[in-house]
């Protein structure tokens with residue numbers, strides 16, 4: 001298939017993207033960070049139309065970041081660290097309320113960063129789950145503990161409805177395209193600490209610059 005966007009989801013591939021997004025100095029390459037999300041969107045797209053509104057938002061956020069990367073300021077968007085410095089130094093971020101930069105790189109990445117926390121919590125639940133455990137419950141609990149706090153009622157309700165339609169655990173493991181359930185658990189065991197590290201680095205950077213509540 002020519003268009004990689006249409007290819008099947010593979011957890012291993014997503015893991016590789018998040019692995020390559022860490023530089024030896026622990027900077028985060030935006031290009032690979034975005035690739036990781038694009039990989040996850042493939043899985044989302046295979047889950048049916050109830051997930052369409054989530055996929056649409058994730059695609060739009062990755063596209064905003066890719067557009068910055070391809071722009072004349074592209075080199076400043078190579079890493080999360082350089083993006084934060086560039087946008088703050090040049091006052092390209094709406095800090096207190098929405099203004100002339102409603103789609104800055106910093107606020108866009110913050111939305112994905114919050115979603116990464118959900119992903120980490122969800123995957124950890126999946127990893128330690130038993131065969132009969134419900135993916136919808138794992139997903140909902142992870143969501144309530146993280147992203148839900150940043151979403152208005154309507155989004156929370158729509159997300160909650162979508163979660164009910166998630167495939168049962170064995171079918172969900174199939175969709176991950178890794179192999180046997182044991183292999184899935186093994187890959188998840190590698191994925192969770194990695195996502196955790198990427199999350200932590202971003203969280204500390206955003207905290208240091210007071211960016212965790214960008215409108």
Ligand code: 1PX
Pocket residue numbers: 011040041043044053054057058111112114115118139143147155159166176215
């Ligand atoms: C191996 C298993 C992997 C599962 C992969 C699933 C990938 C999920 C990708 C979700 C990306 C969600 C990004 C959401 C960013 C966000 O919070 N956006 C909101 C705020 O943005 P704004 O610009 O308005 O300030 C926006 O309002 C959100 C809209 C869409 C609803 C987001 C609900 C997110 C629920 C996350 C759970 C996904 C369920 C996947 C089930 C497997």
